[in-house]
Amino acid sequence: MREVEGSVTAPLGYQAAGVFCNIKRLGTGKGSDRGPKPDLALIVSDRPALVAGMFTTNQVVAAPVKVCREVVRRGVARAVVANSGNANACTGPQGLADARTMARVAAEVLGIRPQEVLVASTGRIGVPLPMENVEAGIREAARALGRGAPFGAMAAQAIMTSDTRPKEVAYEWTVGGRTYRLGGIAKGAGMIHPRMSPTGRRPAPLPRHATMLAFLTTDASVERRWLQAALTGAVAASFNCITVDGDMSTNDTVLLLANGAAGNDPWTVRSRGFRQFESALHRACLELARMIVRDGEGVHRVVTVRVFGARNARDADAAARAVANSPLVKTSWHGGDPNWGRIMDALGYSTAQVVETKVDIGYAAPGSKDVLWCVKRGRPTSVPFEELCRAVAPTEFELHIRLNLGRGRAVMYAADLTEAYVDFNKGDVTNPASLGG
Template sequence: MRQIEGSIVAPQGYRAAGVFCDIKRLGTGKGSDRGPKRDLALIVSDRLAVVAGMFTTNQVCAAPVKWCREVVRRGRAQAIVANSGNANACTGPQGLRDARAMAREAGRALGLQPEHVLVASTGRIGVPLPMANVRSGIRQAAGMLSSELAAAAAAAEAIMTSDTRPKQVAFEFEVGRRVVRLGGIAKGAGMIHPGMSPTGRRPASRPRHATMLAFLTTDAAVERTALQSALTEAVAASFNRITVDGDMSTNDTVLLLANGCAGHEPLRRGDRAFARFEAVLAEACLQLARMIVRDGEGVHRVVTVRVFGARTPAEADAAARAVANSALVKTSWHGGDPNWGRVMDALGYSAARVQEDKVDIGYAPPGGKVTVWSVRRGRPTGVPFARLCEAVAPAEFELHIRLNLGRAGAVLYAADLTETYVEFNKGNVNDPSSLGG
């Protein structure tokens, strides 16, 4: 596995474009004061591709999510059109008509069937799409498609909302004697606590998890069910394990196209080469997911919460999420305060079984093997406060929690809660441009 440049155009047979078509012309939503920022992206495969997807499990989901679920269910797609500045969520029947119209317009501009065009939107909820602008943007983007690095960068910018920087990755690896590539772009900074599934339904056996979007491309040939399986597992260990503010979006979507241009036999579950593909996809998703947390709205510190010794995976997950989404814990992280009492409190009200006199709490550098323990068996260790403060001072650190009741564990990539986040999101009702999604 080698990291390379090019993100979504690094694999063979893909082109992209990003354009400005003034989708925020009403001045709604964050970022409206940025001027002509690109706000519509187009990603196209030269040939029909196998497609996999993961979608928000929010019971209120946007029209593009509903459209994409149907496209993914059919298993083939060739293009993705995505806009920022407007979520096309809570827009009723007109919203679904507009999502379909985006697919039709892209299909017409590219010579594709509309049912082979995926659609995604992000931005302000409850505002109808300015379809004249969207149609113009699609036609403009179709005429600018390119496999140059700048085209991928333009598409990555076009899907941003409150993000401060684009998020891109690409990898190269071998399948037999063939060089295979996989690339991706993502966006997300606020309303981040994804919990996605292939159908958008919440699995009964799993805990419930500004919009995050991720689009991935590969020139690998992968059998359809294997592709969905690989994406499901990759998302479970990446995008579904991040939180900035504990709010699940109406629009969260991850899409993966595999067009087979690398020229090898289709990969199937059980193949050694398929395992290699899974590993590359998992790494790409994890890198993009962690970029989202680092670029979270107002984020000052990023904390990896690691829970060990829970009775079940579900309880480990519940413990991690309770701590990572506690406003008191998150504000203490921002202040550089190793406040283990707030961590203990969050563990206690979580759905996990917790026994106070068995809990250990400590801090470590990212990937570090040395943990500074503030609590052992439910009691303070006596480590000097200054030493604990030193452990949580870096911009990134790990919080280690041992419940000592079993063998299950969980990890969550989380962020602190800052004054900047509050200022950014409270808005001003006298200034519509200050109101978020």
């Protein structure tokens, strides 16, 4: 497997575009000082594609998510139209009508059915879409469609809100002498703590699996049930394991299109090709997810929280999330303070079973098995404070937690909490363009 250029346009049979239509009207949105940037993206498959999706489990659901869920239930799509600068959330019946209009207009200009168009939005909540601008943007994007890296890059830029850089990946691999590709784009910097499910309904308990959006394309052919299963698993190990600020969005969406343009017979779970496809999908989702954390609003340090030895997987997940979302822990990361007491506190109030005298806590470089333990069996070790400070000084490091109660394990990709995050998100009511989503 090797990395290639082109993101969503890398696989055969896909075109993309990104255009500026001033959806926010007052400008290009908070966090952008780059002049008019694209704010409407269009991704189109030359042929009908099977589609899988994962959606926010927030009880307040944006209109485009509702439209997308309908398309995914039908199982076939041809296009994705997505805008930034406006979430189209909490906009009532008009918001749902506007989301359907986006699908209808895209279908008209592309010569396809509205039921084959997926819709996504990101931006400020509670503001009606400027539909005149949106419709003009869709028509312009259809005229601007093209293949190759520049077109995928424009689509990646168009879905950005407070992101400082686009997020793109694409991979290529060979099975039986035939080449396959998978590519994706994503956005997200704030309001990041996705917990998505295939239907948007909340399982009990919730699965380990500004809004985050991700759109993935492949030219492989995969049986529909296994396409959804592969995406569910990939999201569980990637997007559903990240947090910037602990806030779940109303709009979180991941979509995967598989158009079969590579010409293979549809893969099933037992196929060698499916295993390689699944590997590429997991790799793409994880890379995009980690890009989101690194580009989080005000983020200075990125911390991988690894929990081992929990009573079960659910406990491990609960422990990891409690630590990763603790404001006190996150601020200590920002200050370079190896404050294990705050970590122990977060573990204790999590829903996981924790026995104080069995907990080990330590720090490591990314990917290293050499852990510097600051706590063993609930008590501080003799490692000097200065040495612990050096361990947490890099912009990326790992936090290892052993509960020593079982075999459950979990991982979270988390960010620190900085003054810059607070300054960015408090806004200025005298300057509407400064207000976030």
